Every structure is written in structure tokens, then in C-alpha cells.
Amino acid sequence: EPEVTQTPSHQVTQMGQEVILRCVPISNHLYFYWYRQILGQKVEFLVSFYNNEISEKSEIFDDQFSVERPDGSNFTLKIRSTKLEDSAMYFCASRADRPLDFGPGTRLTVT
Amino acid sequence: AQKVTQAQTEISVVEKEDVTLDCVYETRDTTYYLFWYKQPPSGELVFLIRRNSFDEQNEISGRYSWNFQKSTSSFNFTITASQVVDSAVYFCALSGGRRALTFGSGTRLQVQP
Numbered sequence: 001e002p003e004v005t006q007t008p009s010h011q012v013t014q015m016g017q018e019v020i021l022r023c024v025p026i027s028n029h030l031y032f033y034w035y036r037q038i039l040g041q042k043v044e045f046l047v048s049f050y051n052n053e054i055s056e057k058s059e060i061f062d063d064q065f066s067v068e069r070p071d072g073s074n075f076t077l078k079i080r081s082t083k084l085e086d087s088a089m090y091f092c093a094s095r096a097d098r099p100l101d102f103g104p105g106t107r108l109t110v111t
Numbered sequence: 112a113q114k115v116t117q118a119q120t121e122i123s124v125v126e127k128e129d130v131t132l133d134c135v136y137e138t139r140d141t142t143y144y145l146f147w148y149k150q151p152p153s154g155e156l157v158f159l160i161r162r163n164s165f166d167e168q169n170e171i172s173g174r175y176s177w178n179f180q181k182s183t184s185s186f187n188f189t190i191t192a193s194q195v196v197d198s199a200v201y202f203c204a205l206s207g208g209r210r211a212l213t214f215g216s217g218t219r220l221q222v223q224p
Contacts, residue, residue, distance in 0.1 A: 033211060043156070043202060043214040056211055089154060099146055100212060102156040 002026045004103035006092050012109045013082055021077045021106045023092030032075045033093040033100065034067065036060070043091065049075065082110045113138040113207045115215035123221040124193050132188045132201050132218045140164075140207030145179065145186045150200040150217070159201075162186065193222045 005024045013019050025032050034046040047057040049067055066078045075094075079086055087110045093100040114137040124130045136145065147159040160170065162179050170177050174191045190197055203215040 035212075042216045043204075045211045045213065048211045055209075091156060098144055098206065099158050099161045101158070102148075104155045107154075 004092055004094055004101050006090075006103035006106050008106060009104065010107045010109070012111065015084055015110055016081050019079050019082055019108065021079075021090050021092075021108070023075045023077070023094075023103055024073050025075055025092065025094030026096075026101055027073070029094035029096050029101070031055075031095045032067075032069070033095075034077045035091045035093060035102075036088040037091065037105075038085075038088045046077070079108075082108075084110050086110050113140070113143075113205050113210060113213045115203050115205050115213055117203055117215035117218050119218045120216070121219040121221070123223065125223050126195060127192050129189060129191050130193050130220065130222075132190075132203075132220065134186045134188065134203030134215060136184050136186065136203070136205045138205060138207040140210075143205060143207035146204040146206070146212065147177065147186075147188050148202045148204060148214075150202065152199070156202075159188075190220075193220075195222050195224050198222045 004026055007022045032049040035043050036046055037043045045058050047061045047067055048055045064080045068076050089105045089107050091105045092103040116135045119133055143164045145162045149157040149159055160177055167179050167181055176189045178187045198221050200217045200219045202217045204212045206212045
């Protein structure tokens with residue numbers, strides 16, 4: 001069964017550095033999402049992407065964040081200048097209809 | 112705006128007990144979807160069930176059952192004869208209209224042997 005994949009599984013970075021989190025959604029899916037989960041907290045919506053543009057974004061998704069679908073398969077989340085509070089698990093998800101298929105997550109640790 | 116409330120932060124039961132996880136939601140949409148996801152200690156999000164707002168039929172899947180009550184805006188989840196492997200955080204979630212999924216804060220279930 002096809003799955004959403006994410007790389008890396010764990011990324012450690014220093015405050016102020018840029019990071020790119022990568023996702024490969026399921027191939028026939030059209031809607032793509034990023035969510036994050038700070039340790040021990042709820043899963044929070046960041047952004048949704050459809051037809052090569054952002055369709056919805058939350059208040060968390062400020063100018064430090066950007067998303068891109070650089071080719072037909074990858075979907076990336078870039079954080080320009082990481083802060084300590086960006087430390088979290090980042091989940092990519094995709095869907096054709098519903099429900100969302102989530103990737104296994106990338107744990108981002110900002111030191 | 113849409114909102115999901117899971118009032119139970121943590122529940123602890125002994126194996127073989129039945130347990131119900133509560134979920135109450137708010138939405139102005141007439142068409143919406145409700146979901147339950149399981150997050151085991153390994154961290155991934157595992158889809159359990161989806162319900163649309165027009166389908167109030169309760170569902171049973173093995174030891175799992177779901178009770179959707181539109182009149183009280185609730186979508187409760189019951190595990191019958193709980194097992195240690197059911198220990199996880201369970202999230203209820205809502206998606207209305209074209210909006211992205213909104214999660215509740217989760218209920219941590221600990222099943223003791």
C-alpha cells in the first residue's frame with residue numbers, strides 16, 4: 001500500500017539556521033499538508049497546498065515558513081531561521097479524498 | 112471556526128476493562144467529517160475512522176466502536192476489553208467544508224496489565 005514518506009526522520013539544527021523538511025506524498029494525491037506537534041501537545045495545522053499554491057494557512061505559518069513542490073513528487077517545508085520553539089515533530093500529509101494519510105514525521109530539534 | 116474538545120487528558124484502565132474516550136466538536140459547517148487517530152509511543156499518526164456529518168450510524172470494528180451523536184455534537188470512541196497494545200494517545204479531529212483537519216488535544220490511554 002502506498003505511503004507518505006518523510007526525510008530525515010530526525011534533524012538537529014542550531015538556532016538561526018535554515019532547515020528543509022522533505023516529504024513524498026502518495027502519487028495520485030492532490031492535496032498536501034504540513035502539521036506540527038510540539039512534544040506532548042496537540043497536532044497543529046500549519047499549511048495546506050493544492051494546485052501549486054497555498055490554499056490555507058494557520059497563524060503559526062508566518063514569514064519564516066515556506067512550502068514548495070519543486071517537482072512532481074516532493075513537497076518541502078522550509079524554515080528560514082529556526083527558533084528554539086520550532087522544535088517539534090513535523091508531519092506531512094496528503095489526500096485524494098479523505099482521510100489524510102500522514103507520514104511518519106520528522107523530529108526537528110533546535111539547539 | 113471549528114473546535115474539538117477532548118476533556119479527558121489521561122485515562123488509566125486495567126486490561127480487559129472497557130473504556131470510552133469522549134470527543135465534543137463545534138463547527139458552523141453543515142457538511143463535515145470527524146476522525147479518530149491513534150498515536151502510539153512510536154509517534155506516528157494512525158487513522159482509525161472517518162465519519163461524515165450525514166451518517167449518524169454507529170460503527171463497530173472489532174473491539175472498537177464509535178458513537179456519533181449530532182444532537183450533542185459528540186463523537187465518542189469505545190474500546191471494549193482493552194489490551195496493553197491499546198496504550199497510546201488518541202486524537203479526535205474535525206474537518207469542515209474545505210478546511211484542514213483540526214485536532215483535539217488528545218487523550219492519553221494507559222492500559223495496565
